[in-house]
Amino acid sequence: MEVSVVPEPRDVEDAQAPGGRGTPMNGNWMASGSDIDLGASPQTSTKVVAKLSSTRIAAPKALRRGGVNAILVTLAMTRASRFGMLSAIILVGALAWSAIRFYLMIDGENQVSEEAFRRLAESITRTIQTKVQQDLIYQDMIANVWAADPKISREHFRRLVMSEAYAPGLDTMTGISLIPRVSGALERAALEGDPDSERLRGECCSNATSAGAACSVVAATGLFCEASPTARYRITEFGAGGELVPANGTSPDYLARVGSEEYMVVDVIEPFETNSKVWGFNLLSSPARHSAWLSAMKTGKKTFTRRLNLVQSTDKEFGVLVWLPVFKSSSGGWTTALAGNVDGLTAVGSVNGVYRVQHLLTTALQSTYSEAQLSDTTIFLFDNADELGGRAQFLAAYGTGAVDSYSAYGDMSIDDLVAGGTFIEQRDLVIANSNAKWAAVVIANTRYLGKRRTNNPWVALVI
Numbered sequence: 001m002e003v004s005v006v007p008e009p010r011d012v013e014d015a016q017a018p019g020g021r022g023t024p025m026n027g028n029w030m031a032s033g034s035d036i037d038l039g040a041s042p043q044t045s046t047k048v049v050a051k052l053s054s055t056r057i058a059a060p061k062a063l064r065r066g067g068v069n070a071i072l073v074t075l076a077m078t079r080a081s082r083f084g085m086l087s088a089i090i091l092v093g094a095l096a097w098s099a100i101r102f103y104l105m106i107d108g109e110n111q112v113s114e115e116a117f118r119r120l121a122e123s124i125t126r127t128i129q130t131k132v133q134q135d136l137i138y139q140d141m142i143a144n145v146w147a148a149d150p151k152i153s154r155e156h157f158r159r160l161v162m163s164e165a166y167a168p169g170l171d172t173m174t175g176i177s178l179i180p181r182v183s184g185a186l187e188r189a190a191l192e193g194d195p196d197s198e199r200l201r202g203e204c205c206s207n208a209t210s211a212g213a214a215c216s217v218v219a220a221t222g223l224f225c226e227a228s229p230t231a232r233y234r235i236t237e238f239g240a241g242g243e244l245v246p247a248n249g250t251s252p253d254y255l256a257r258v259g260s261e262e263y264m265v266v267d268v269i270e271p272f273e274t275n276s277k278v279w280g281f282n283l284l285s286s287p288a289r290h291s292a293w294l295s296a297m298k299t300g301k302k303t304f305t306r307r308l309n310l311v312q313s314t315d316k317e318f319g320v321l322v323w324l325p326v327f328k329s330s331s332g333g334w335t336t337a338l339a340g341n342v343d344g345l346t347a348v349g350s351v352n353g354v355y356r357v358q359h360l361l362t363t364a365l366q367s368t369y370s371e372a373q374l375s376d377t378t379i380f381l382f383d384n385a386d387e388l389g390g391r392a393q394f395l396a397a398y399g400t401g402a403v404d405s406y407s408a409y410g411d412m413s414i415d416d417l418v419a420g421g422t423f424i425e426q427r428d429l430v431i432a433n434s435n436a437k438w439a440a441v442v443i444a445n446t447r448y449l450g451k452r453r454t455n456n457p458w459v460a461l462v463i
Helices: 009-014 042-047 059-148 154-161 184-192 195-205 215-225 252-258 287-299 357-366 405-409 414-419 447-451 456-462
Strands: 023-025 028-030 175-183 236-238 244-246 262-264 268-270 319-328 346-356 377-383 393-398 423-430 437-444
Touching (some): 059 175, 059 319, 059 346, 059 357, 059 377, 059 423, 059 437, 059 447, 154 268, 175 184, 195 215, 252 287, 287 319, 346 357, 357 377, 357 393, 414 423, 414 437
Antiparallel strands (some): 023 028, 175 262, 175 268, 175 346, 236 244, 319 346, 377 393, 423 437
16 A cells, blocks of 8 residues: 655644654655565665555544634633623613612602602691681781770670671681770679670570570589579689689789789670680689780780680690780770880780680691591691790690590600601791791601602513
8 A cells, every 4th residue: 555644734843853753755754663664775665655645644633623613612602601691781780770760760759759748748837827817817807896896795796706707717716705804893793794794694594596505504614504593694713623613803812913803704705605614704813824914915916825725625625815905095995006016005805716726727627638638647736935945835636546636645745756757847837916836747657658659660660
């Protein structure tokens, strides 16, 4: 067999010098070893040259081809791995962006809801403030009527207060009354013996419709309608056990506090049917009421008492009185103080507004807002007058679910509320031309924001 060996480039590079395993000759590679005897003669070598054309030594090429294939597979795998990694990065990035969008949209909606809540708190504060200030306008109007006609009759006063023009003032105000200033025993006797008062007492004791179905036992806790020939209309004060008894304006304690035998009497009040119990009550027998009256006389302004238990209340609730003093000028005419100037004026009485604060708050809110607008919120009203020294007093609450807010929150402070909630807005509530300085505290529970979110963040998360 003729063998020829075609040198490969890599084999050439690996060729050794003569005597090695392979020796180049005439451009071909000659086999060496004991299996082929080439002899020393070149001619003999030429004759026995075995050509390997039909059986080429292909091992180096096959190895190279296998290496190339391995490289190609490796490259393909690398490309696939890189593509998979890139896809994973894109997927993770998309999910991260969706999560970021979701968070940003939730945060944005929360900010919108929180701003809406702040606006609601501001609106609620203005609503209460507006309602009270409207009532005080009616109080001014009544004071002007009384100043123009100091002898106004009960019947005339009733028609005035209950008329269509004045009745709106009673939506949030529990009652409005004329309080004459009575000095000494003679003026007291004249007031108690007034024929108009005796007429009303007769209607009350017979439980006439105009006086109320239970007037005989309610008015002065039954004092005026006792089964006694001496029963009559009298100035009253609280006695032992909460019963109303004839006022004692000459006791040492009373004189030490008031200074003289003087009374401020709830002589005329409307609506009478719901306020008959306080008829004849001496407001100066209560230190808190007396203190507010002294301030009103000095300033001439509408003066709110601190919270009280109203004589006429049948429920556990706080109330306040608003004193509006009426004066007599040096010329003898009656007037209210203009711009708080009381120089040369003598107080002769007061037109008083009466508030059951829970009724005020509930009526003001329910007449202005829907149930949905106030859902998941609670509203608290506090008296934050300067004289309280920062220790604001609870007045009323709305939306708490408590059956008895008077007992549940009566001792609570604003700090207690602020410490217990997340979404809280506190607003000062100042009543113009008065000493009133209240505070409205509006609280949203955890459901408030959730109910006001849309589905947009979830849509963004999915898409």
